[in-house]
Structure formats: C-alpha cells, structure tokens
Amino acid sequence: MNTEKQNLTNSTETHAVSDATLRAFIGYRMKRAFNVVRDDLTATLRAFDLRMLTYTALVLIVDNPGLRQSQLADAMDIERPNLVIIIDELERRDLIIRDRVPTDRRAYALKATLAGRQLYERAVAAVTSHEEKLLANLDQGTIKIVFDAFSVIEQAKRRT
Amino acid sequence: MNTEKQNLTNSTETHAVSDATLRAFIGYRMKRAFNVVRDDLTATLRAFDLRMLTYTALVLIVDNPGLRQSQLADAMDIERPNLVIIIDELERRDLIIRDRVPTDRRAYALKATLAGRQLYERAVAAVTSHEEKLLANLDQGTIKIVFDAFSVIEQAKRRT
DNA sequence: TATTGTTATACTCTATAACTATA
C-alpha cells in the first residue's frame, strides 16, 4: 500500500479514478450491473455445463415444445446461424431432439428429452436461488419498477 | 402472413413463443434491455468511429489525465491485456498519448490530445442526446430508482 | 421467389499464461 501523500496535480497520483461523466449514462451503468449478474449466472450454470445461451435455448424449448429454430432465434434475439451450434450442443448431449415437421420438410420441431426436462428443473431452481441472493438488498417494489423499466426500454427498440 | 387457423397442439403452430419462465429472471430481462441500449449506443458511436470500449476509455482519460493503464483497466473492469489494443487504437488516431511516468519507468501516464478532447465533447453530446430519446418514456423518478438498483447490484459482486 | 437450416467467415469482447523491463 502507498501511504505517502500524493501530489494531486501529479500524473503519478493514485487516487480513485473518476467516472462521473459516464455514470450519467444508462449504457455504462447497465453494463456494469449486467457484468455482475452475468458473472453470477455463468458461475451458477457451470455446475450444469450450461452457458447463458444454451440455458436460454433449453428453457424456451421445454416451455414451447415443437418450436422451430427460426422462431427460437427470433425469441432469443440472435441470428439464425448463431443458433445452430447452440442446438447442436444441446442435441449432442441428448437434452433435446430435432424432429422433422411433417407439413414442412425444411423445418425442425425442437423438443426436450426427459434428460433435458430434468436438467431444466435443476438449472431453473439454481438460477432462481442465486438471483434471490443477488437481489437480496432490493425490495420487491423496487424490482418491479426495474423490470417494468426494462420492458419500456425493450419497446424503445430502434426503428431506424 | 399465415391467416389459417392453426391446431395449437400441433408442432407446426405459429403462435407466439412463451418466455414466461425466463421473464422472472433479472439476467434475462436485463440482457434484453441492454441489447437495445447497446445497439443504440453502437449506432451512435459509429459516427465518431468509436466503439463502446474506445469511447469509455477516451472519456475516462479525458476526465482523469495522467492515469495509468492498470488503473484504467481496473476502472473499466477489464483485464490489462485487453486494454492494450484499445489504447493502441486511440493513440494511433492521435486522440491520446502515452506519456512516460518519470518516477516509474514501467508505467505510462495517459493523456488526451486536443483532438481527443474535441471528439470527447462531440461524442458525449451525441450519446447524451440518444439516451434521452431512448429513456423518453421513463420519468426521472423511475430512472433514479433504476440507477440506484444498478448500484446495489454492482455492490453485490461475487466474493466467492 | 421466399423461407429453413446451414456453412463459412469476421469482428468484438473477454480471460489466462507467460514474457520484458523495470521497481
């Protein structure tokens, strides 16, 4: 530790970095908060060998049996090509299957296996528990306001 | 458009995908809202040939003349190696300089040039204006609550 | 012609190990 008094006009000063300008921006504030949430989620999912995207895809497939890859990509707000390897991984681990859609032979109907549904139950429970701890210092009213604000921002999506 | 009535138990159904399970999680909600904020920010900064990270670094250097790369990496919550190419880019564009610290020849004191400060002014003004539009449907009280919640979450950073 | 899933590709962000030069 440097216990020496520093000359504050000197370039070698060690006092805290000011982020006052950036703290006025929601982009900066949200990014920093999201880093914490993401790190917690990543660590929680590691126990199930899942990542944010494989977890999200698994949950949506369990909750929406039979949906197509293009629907899933839309729901996850990612491009179709990026979904392919996610689905590949879940299928390789026998958590889901690609079923042919009889009425449209171009498409796949995605369905979870029993193993997939079981992993879903355990992972959702773990994430629920971890998020409760993460938000322990926020009351329900505040969380509601924050979630509603997120919805408003989502709807402000660029229409340029 | 498919105007045909679909059999809702059929795997080819086209009705909306349910994300009810995921919408209970702040990770999911925040990610979706952040995607919107990030896309808007990215589009705004493109006019100045800046990205989120080069913008953040430039602002922190202008506001904290003389800080070191390790301090900046800490402030930006990224690893030191990842900062190098960011600083390289800003320096190559003559927006900042790496000044040697006379008292510690291992370190650099980062300082913005006149061009850097001018770009800072224009970029900060543009981002401010864009964020105002993005948050137009949220009142100041709500924004305050959301920002405070972000601070609480930031402080909940994992101490495992 | 348009759509579904796919391949190939590229850029960005993030993380770790190991090096160099200094302290």
Added chain:
DNA sequence: TATAGTTATAGAGTATAACAATA
C-alpha cells in the same frame, strides 16, 4: 520478488453473405 505493460492465444457472442433443400 513484485508490478506495468505487452504478446499470444483461446473461448464466447454477434453479424452478414451465400448455399442446398423445400415451399
């Protein structure tokens, strides 16, 4: 020895173009 900056590298996430099969 420890630290500041660097290089090399790898894993994720994201985006676009173009293709084959099918509608």
